[in-house]
Amino acid sequence: MRQDVDPDKPWVGPPDYVLPTVAPLSMILARTEDVVVAVLGISVYFDSFAFAISVRTKPGTEIDISHAFSGRYGGSSEQDQLRIGLAFSDGSRVTDLDYPFRPSEVQEPPVRVLRPMGGGGQSYRVDRDFWSWPLPSPGSLDFICQWESQGIPMTRCSTDTAPILEAARKARRLWP
Numbered sequence: 001m002r003q004d005v006d007p008d009k010p011w012v013g014p015p016d017y018v019l020p021t022v023a024p025l026s027m028i029l030a031r032t033e034d035v036v037v038a039v040l041g042i043s044v045y046f047d048s049f050a051f052a053i054s055v056r057t058k059p060g061t062e063i064d065i066s067h068a069f070s071g072r073y074g075g076s077s078e079q080d081q082l083r084i085g086l087a088f089s090d091g092s093r094v095t096d097l098d099y100p101f102r103p104s105e106v107q108e109p110p111v112r113v114l115r116p117m118g119g120g121g122q123s124y125r126v127d128r129d130f131w132s133w134p135l136p137s138p139g140s141l142d143f144i145c146q147w148e149s150q151g152i153p154m155t156r157c158s159t160d161t162a163p164i165l166e167a168a169r170k171a172r173r174l175w176p
Helices: 162-170
Strands: 023-032 035-046 049-057 084-087 091-093 113-121 127-135 139-149 152-160
Touching: 023 049, 023 091, 023 139, 023 152, 023 162, 035 139, 035 152, 035 162, 049 113, 084 113, 091 113
Parallel strands: none
Antiparallel strands: 023 035, 035 049, 049 127, 084 091, 084 139, 113 127, 139 152
């Protein structure tokens, strides 16, 4: 039997009973001569948000990026992995490496969550979804990436959280 996210543990994952609203956002986080890392849209729930990271390579480039996000799970080195993080206006930060392997076993809510979700791609294009809890506070939200093997130092791009917070008010509950 399928089970939804435990309402007493909202930090475990996005709620299946909510239809999120989209906050328009697309921005390039990092760019080299051969690789681009970008944010493609934000889906906003009542208390959390999700976003997609897209990695593209220049046509004709012999770089295989199919394992960009598999370092934590696939055994590749930290330099080979594209790392993603968020910095919030309240001073808190979270990275994709902070998420526990068994989130349902975490009894107390963490300050922030950044959970890698589904994704896929080929050797020249990879997309990965991430989910973050709770919503950011008013102010700015910084998206951070680092990918040493591709010549991308820690890079950050900032956006205003107002569109995200506005979208949260428009999310809809699907069932009571």
